Amino acid sequence: MTRSPLAAPLAAWLALAAVVAPAAARAAGGEKKKSGGGSYVPVQSLMGATIRPGGRRGVLSVDLGLDVPDAALRTRAEQSTPRLRAAYLQIVQSYAAGLAQGAVPNPDYIAQTLQRQTDAILGKPGAKVLLGSIIVN
Numbered sequence: 001m002t003r004s005p006l007a008a009p010l011a012a013w014l015a016l017a018a019v020v021a022p023a024a025a026r027a028a029g030g031e032k033k034k035s036g037g038g039s040y041v042p043v044q045s046l047m048g049a050t051i052r053p054g055g056r057r058g059v060l061s062v063d064l065g066l067d068v069p070d071a072a073l074r075t076r077a078e079q080s081t082p083r084l085r086a087a088y089l090q091i092v093q094s095y096a097a098g099l100a101q102g103a104v105p106n107p108d109y110i111a112q113t114l115q116r117q118t119d120a121i122l123g124k125p126g127a128k129v130l131l132g133s134i135i136v137n
Helices: 007-029 071-079 081-098 107-122
Strands: 040-051 057-067 128-136
Touching: 040 071, 040 081, 057 081, 057 107, 071 081, 071 107, 081 107, 107 128
Parallel strands: none
Antiparallel strands: 040 057, 057 128
């Protein structure tokens, strides 16, 4: 098998471009903008196991974030994200496990429970739980 004399320099150039391009993008654009504005604190999707109609296993998925207008409380919320996510995950998993077969999730109950937990962890009200979607697959 013969190689082209340009293969090695081309591979070196592509490797260099792969390393330099992300660094240049960070320097030019600064930090990547979060969705939802400056007061929005995103939370990763939460999932819990449930039973779908017909007795098959399913997954309850909840997408959410926090709206925290107060800068000091937003900093506390960002620092408390692991604790918040752990508490949210426990709530969603226990709710999904108790969900009746084929029942539709209650977004009001989920939002109230998550809001109560948010206020308890942050120590005061001021962070509003924003539900994005609740899906049973």
